[in-house]
Amino acid sequence: MSILQRSLIAKIFLVSFLSVHVPLIALVVYLLTGLDTGPVSIFTLILVATVVGTGVCLLVMWRFIRPLQHLAAALQKYPDDKCVLKLHAPGKDEIAVVTDATKSILVQLEELTKKLKHQATTDFLTGLGNRRSLTEQVPGLQSRAQRAGEPLSMVLFDLDNFKMINDDYGHDVGDNVLMIVGEIVKDSLRPYDLASRIGGEEFCIILPRTSGEAALKIAERLRAAFQECYLEPLPKGRITCSFGVVQAEADERLQQLLRRADAALYRAKETGRNRVIGAFADKSQ
Template identity: 55%
Template structure:
């Protein structure tokens, strides 16, 4: 057999390496004994037994060390997979070996990388409104839970801004749904461009949107909402005239531990006041809202 071919087979085959290592370890005592006797050393039984024992010990240690070295990447691979399941750490193993372990490690690393990318893509699709590029109600629910927990730990406020496009149904009825979709996309772009790095924006209904403003007092939330209101007024989506796109806003500073439903209910009551007062304006939530006005009968 071609020596180069034999060496290549051994180099690229884990089984060949293991069989070779075991063969050498098993026959090492015999080879050493033959060499010992052939060298003319004393053939006293004690000496021969000693040589055999030493050769056996050396062969065993060499065999176990070799086996450990051959399969060690498998342990590293298992540890990487476990870390991925615990904290999402990507599985990346740079092995230059071409044997079965190397092929397996590269295959698993590639598969886990593809799986991680697919999982992130699916999660993004599940939490993103495809039309506006903003989050959806599910993403907002998840964000509220984390921000409320942070607010409780750090003693900081969380303010919710709910806004609804004014007379949006008329745009769809008079200009078609394509124009309506263009309006929604334009609103989404304005929101994305003006969000602070720790804010969150979501489309939670047909023409209804919500802003989550962590570490923000109601007074600051009112100012932020008014900036958005003015920005929407300046937004032009042909064939609509400038100023046709407006929105009414409701602002509410959440109490500790409130759920998203509670926040939206209070912000929606403030939004109702804006609609009742003539639209295209910002209102804050007050306790009198719940007592003196009907819930969610907004003239939108």
């Protein structure tokens, strides 16, 4: 019995063997009963037994193969609905083994795909998104904001005199500065905000449901938090950033937003650094 449970070939062989011999078995039983042995009766008996044996064989074979059909259909639909991961193959035969192995491989593939996607869209140093993440997600955020009639703002900032930190204290300290900036950003924002490191020391934050005036206040809180943070061997207050803030206009593309925010950021640098400037109101804090 265990061989039949584990072997599809053994089950097919047994069913085929019995089905082929149904006419012979029926004939022997018929003769033993002592009923009419005329040629018409014998022919009719063998014909009926053959049809019954063939039908039973096809039905049983269909039941054997049905899990394989389900697997094939699920694999065809896999890119769209991932239903193959929900398949259950009864028994322990080769089809069940193939189904379980396929599910296991696909689960590993899904995990690997998610990991690779995360790596491709995440800055490894800060844990924030990267420029690719920003490019992929901003159009969707803008579309949702327009449909809901809600404002959306951008905060662009970079570290002041970051090259001097690398030159004076080394790149390890510079990396630590970037990491602490990333941690402050993550701790300061809402779950639906989008923060990305888009350059060496340049960062971008997308703020859905946020007006330009509200974005100025958020940027000011971040500016103060950076200035207050302390990281050895840097003196306290050495980590500062300059900010440019803009509110998105209708149908404005990401590159247009970035240009406007970058212009505001440039003015913040020109007017002394460690400050926030909004392009829409042209005021600093």
